[in-house]
Amino acid sequence: xxxxxxxxxxxHGLLLAAAPISAWAQDHSGMDHDMSGMDLSGQGxxxxxxHSAHVMPDAAVADQPGDATAPPVPVDHPADxxxxxxxxxxxxxxxxxxxxxxxxxxxxxxxxYRSTKGKDGFGWEGQAWYGxxxxxxxxxxxxxGTLGERAERIELAAYWRHALDPWFNLQLGVRHDFRPxxxxxxxxxxxxxxxxxxxxxxxxxxxxxxxxxHARGKAGYxxxxxxxxxxxxxxxxxxxxxxxxxxxxxxxxxRLELGARLRYDRNRSFAPxxxxxxERKLAGTARLARVSGDDVSGISAVFGxxxxx
Amino acid sequence: xxxxxxxxARSGTAGxxxxxxGSGVLxxxxxxxxxxxxxxxxxxxxGHAVTVNGTLPAPLLRLREGQTVRIAVTNTLREQSSIxxxxxxxxxxxxxxxxxxxxxxxxxxxxxYEFPLTHSGTFWYHSHSGMQEAEGLFGPIVIxxxxxxxxxxxxxxxxxxxxxxxxxxxEQMRRLKMMSGYFNRQKQDLxxxxxxxxxxxxxxxxxxxxxxxxxxxxxxxxxxxxFLVNGHGTAENWTGLFAPGERVRLRVxxxxxxxxxxxxxPGLPLxxxxxxxxxxxxxxxxxxxxxxxxxxxxxxxxxxxQSYAVIAEALDRSGQxxxxxxxxxxxxxxxxxxxxxxLLTMRDMGMDMSGMDMGDGGxIDLSKPANDSMSGxxxxxRDASVAPSVKMGPGVATLSPMPVDRLADRPTGLEDAEHRxxxxxxxxxxxxxxxxxxxxxxxxxxxxxxxxxxxxxxxxTAMSExxxxxxxxxxxxxxxxxxxxxxxxxxxxxxxxxxxxxxxxPGHRARKHTxxxxxxxxxxxxxxxxxxxxxxxxxxxxxxMHAGMMRVVTVRRDVEEGQG
Numbered sequence: 016x017x018x019x020x021x022x023x024x025x026x027h028g029l030l031l032a033a034a035p036i037s038a039w040a041q042d043h044s045g046m047d048h049d050m051s052g053m054d055l056s057g058q059g060x061x062x063x064x065x066h067s068a069h070v071m072p073d074a075a076v077a078d079q080p081g082d083a084t085a086p087p088v089p090v091d092h093p094a095d096x097x098x099x100x101x102x103x104x105x106x107x108x109x110x111x112x113x114x115x116x117x118x119x120x121x122x123x124x125x126x127x128y129r130s131t132k133g134k135d136g137f138g139w140e141g142q143a144w145y146g147x148x149x150x151x152x153x154x155x156x157x158x159x160g161t162l163g164e165r166a167e168r169i170e171l172a173a174y175w176r177h178a179l180d181p182w183f184n185l186q187l188g189v190r191h192d193f194r195p196x197x198x199x200x201x202x203x204x205x206x207x208x209x210x211x212x213x214x215x216x217x218x219x220x221x222x223x224x225x226x227x228x229h230a231r232g233k234a235g236y237x238x239x240x241x242x243x244x245x246x247x248x249x250x251x252x253x254x255x256x257x258x259x260x261x262x263x264x265x266x267x268x269x270r271l272e273l274g275a276r277l278r279y280d281r282n283r284s285f286a287p288x289x290x291x292x293x294e295r296k297l298a299g300t301a302r303l304a305r306v307s308g309d310d311v312s313g314i315s316a317v318f319g320x321x322x323x324x
Numbered sequence: 325x326x327x328x329x330x331x332x333a334r335s336g337t338a339g340x341x342x343x344x345x346g347s348g349v350l351x352x353x354x355x356x357x358x359x360x361x362x363x364x365x366x367x368x369x370x371g372h373a374v375t376v377n378g379t380l381p382a383p384l385l386r387l388r389e390g391q392t393v394r395i396a397v398t399n400t401l402r403e404q405s406s407i408x409x410x411x412x413x414x415x416x417x418x419x420x421x422x423x424x425x426x427x428x429x430x431x432x433x434x435x436x437y438e439f440p441l442t443h444s445g446t447f448w449y450h451s452h453s454g455m456q457e458a459e460g461l462f463g464p465i466v467i468x469x470x471x472x473x474x475x476x477x478x479x480x481x482x483x484x485x486x487x488x489x490x491x492x493x494x495e496q497m498r499r500l501k502m503m504s505g506y507f508n509r510q511k512q513d514l515x516x517x518x519x520x521x522x523x524x525x526x527x528x529x530x531x532x533x534x535x536x537x538x539x540x541x542x543x544x545x546x547x548x549x550x551f552l553v554n555g556h557g558t559a560e561n562w563t564g565l566f567a568p569g570e571r572v573r574l575r576v577x578x579x580x581x582x583x584x585x586x587x588x589x590p591g592l593p594l595x596x597x598x599x600x601x602x603x604x605x606x607x608x609x610x611x612x613x614x615x616x617x618x619x620x621x622x623x624x625x626x627x628x629x630q631s632y633a634v635i636a637e638a639l640d641r642s643g644q645x646x647x648x649x650x651x652x653x654x655x656x657x658x659x660x661x662x663x664x665x666x667l668l669t670m671r672d673m674g675m676d677m678s679g680m681d682m683g684d685g686g687x688i689d690l691s692k693p694a695n696d697s698m699s700g701x702x703x704x705x706r707d708a709s710v711a712p713s714v715k716m717g718p719g720v721a722t723l724s725p726m727p728v729d730r731l732a733d734r735p736t737g738l739e740d741a742e743h744r745x746x747x748x749x750x751x752x753x754x755x756x757x758x759x760x761x762x763x764x765x766x767x768x769x770x771x772x773x774x775x776x777x778x779x780x781x782x783x784x785t786a787m788s789e790x791x792x793x794x795x796x797x798x799x800x801x802x803x804x805x806x807x808x809x810x811x812x813x814x815x816x817x818x819x820x821x822x823x824x825x826x827x828x829x830p831g832h833r834a835r836k837h838t839x840x841x842x843x844x845x846x847x848x849x850x851x852x853x854x855x856x857x858x859x860x861x862x863x864x865x866x867x868x869m870h871a872g873m874m875r876v877v878t879v880r881r882d883v884e885e886g887q888g
Contacts, residue, residue, distance in 0.1 A: 078762055079762065080765055080766040081762070081764040083765040084765070085767070086797045088793060094416070094417055097426070098417070103426075106422050107424075108423075109422070110422055110787075113454065114787045114874070116497070116501060116788070118498045120501075122502065179718065180717075181721035181777070182535065209776060212535075213532050238514060239512070239513035241515050242510065283506055323503070
């Protein structure tokens with residue numbers, strides 16, 4: 016190393032000049048830390064002084080740090096000399112383990128009653144997860160239905176959530192739709208995250224076991240009116256890359272959901288809300304719905320709760 | 325309630341000059357401490373606490389420089405425990421950090437610490453296990469000088485400041501990981517925008533574009549914390565007595581787990597005489613932000629006729645605690661209204677102020693022409709080239725593009741206070757610094773975070789990733805420069821050493837064990853690595869440490885030199 020070859024003659028030349036300081040430093044190291052009873056090897060060796068010597072004579076730069084190299088990272092554990100090494104090893108890994116965050120959480124984004132012109136309905140969306148900062152296993156579900164009828168949509172997704180950068184995560188897993196009939200299982204790839212201006216966004220590509228391909232996009236925003244009153248507009252849109260006649264889905268945009276919910280967020284773990292929810296089938300999917308006599312769109316007043324455990 | 329407090333911490337105490345052993349003050353060469361569980365209640369909140377000898381705070385240890393003390397600590401908990409002697413220079417194997425200096429104290433086990441007391445001052449002790457410190461396991465230490473104490477006063481009081489929540493710290497952490505603003509009830513809102521409070525719309529948009537929250541001042545707040553002086557909330561009004569004409573020495577310790585306190589006694593100037601146990605040249609001020617783990621000794625001279633409110637206000641103004649200095653019990657000084665929550669500024673992002681339109685106290689008016697340069701800067705809030713030593717990843721949301729030395733800055737939230745506020749630049753050591761050598765090298769440590777994901781680290785690597793330690797040669801003089809890449813202050817503590825803050829002329833720089841690094845800024849200290857062994861080095865915001873803002877520091881004899 017160039018640095019070393021330059022500094023070595025300097026060190027030797029200045030060791031004599033530095034001798035009084037060196038002696039002082041030895042005293043000092045003994046003074047503050049009386050290691051009586053410590054069995055540390057090399058008791059006689061003086062503390063490292065040579066690297067500082069070459070900056071001492073010049074008072075003008077006395078305060079500026081030199082460019083000495085860092086010592087090697089030691090591999091020993093001095094505590095092993097005082098305590099049983101196996102116990103220390105266990106203690107070291109316990110400390111690392113204790114600082115490794117991994118936990119379970121249950122977040123219900125919405126669980127709501129929907130009041131509308133026709134029969135009232137219900138809807139839900141939420142997730143449970145287990146894991147740490149970077150990797151989590153997520154079980155997510157959303158769905159909706161009309162009271163007294165078979166649920167219209169019951170989705171359950173299981174995926175690995177992996178943090179990609181400070182703001183966005185990858186989703187990789189499967190989604191199974193128990194409704195509508197016939198049931199379908201999809202492979203799921205998605206990106207979720209926090210976009211500039213604090214928008215929560217999600218985009219997913221879903222490929223069913225039959226080979227049909229769909230996409231879903233979601234966006235939401237939390238606007239605090241006061242510290243406890245939060246309005247949350249949300250949008251969700253589904254897109255089909257092809258028609259799927261068994262599911263009454265036409266090619267193109269399938270459905271659009273818009274909602275706005277006003278939440279009383281005094282208690283984070285249980286926040287009631289009221290709002291409006293509007294849903295509309297689109298394009299080919301809407302045509303198919305009309306043919307089978309189903310509603311194409313509907314608006315409802317919602318009453319629900321957001322919860323966090 | 326009184327039964328839970330040791331006498332020195334009891335309201336109406338005559339102080340520790342008069343109080344003595346048998347009253348919650350433990351002295352002598354042999355001391356026994358028992359860690360156990362208690363129930364604690366204050367201000368309508370109650371819950372489980374971890375205590376020493378059944379009290380919160382733990383007993384005061386009053387010892388003398390030059391003596392060797394043996395402290396037998398028995399753990400009656402069902403989990404492991406430990407005690408770290410914060411600020412005491414002890415052999416590393418007596419420092420009390422499980423996994424670094426010793427194996428910890430198992431349930432039912434008694435561990436006997438033994439170490440000489442080589443210096444005097446105000447210090448404290450706390451658990452270094454399982455975040456038990458947040459549950460109440462902390463207490464004060466007073467070491468009297470071997471000779472006469474030049475700072476001796478007719479009256480002394482110990483004031484241990486703390487934050488206490490009925491929510492277990494592990495559960496606090498879990499909630500913060502679910503939602504980083506879980507405990508923040510002072511975010512900016514629409515009502516504030518309409519009424520002209522807080523940032524303008526332009527500023528909100530500019531900050532929102534960067535996904536940065538200027539109201540993210542504290543993680544765990546008064547929404548769950550009760551703030552305490554010697555275990556007493558405002559209603560319990562801890563009262564320290566004084567007699568007319570007395571000079572009163574206040575030994576103030578911030579033993580909080582997550583709260584930096586603004587400390588003041590309205591109407592009574594504070595003369596700072598020691599910081600982190602080390603005497604400083606007396607300096608008079610009106611308010612001091614005491615970061616977590618710091619200790620300050622003040623001398624005050626209260627008038628005869630009056631009682632005084634002692635105010636410790638949480639950094640984010642989500643709460644405060646009032647105690648009282650009075651001549652007799654039952655007198656309560658009025659509680660001043662809590663001041664408004666501060667907002668972070670561009671300086672807290674590590675933006676260089678030069679050439680930018682800057683108002684008083686570091687406030688930036690983003691609606692003025694400086695707004696143009698803002699968007700340019702915002703593109704560089706995560707430029708890896710400004711910090712090549714940082715491992716980039718999801719845990720590093722921002723890097724301060726142009727961090728400046730903030731040791732002389734007023735601390736967060738006190739920029740605009742109309743009275744005197746202590747800065748680190750006001751602190752000059754009473755005694756000459758013991759090591760006049762210039763540092764031979766510089767070590768840079770970045771304090772890194774993703775506040776939204778609630779991830780905290782040093783140089784982008786969390787302690788849980790088992791990073792390599794920071795190595796020092798025994799006896800070497802090194803400059804350690806801390807660069808805060810986050811928008812929160814971090815009180816950084818190095819075990820087993822004092823260091824000199826690089827501020828002002830060398831020779832009488834303040835010697836400390838903890839330095840509060842302001843948001844987006846830098847702080848440097850010079851260290852003589854004279855404690856052979858392994859030491860912990862971490863942010864003293866307990867949840868930040870636990871989330872990963874920690875390193876092991878090694879001090880070894882130089883092998884190469886031995887061979888040469």
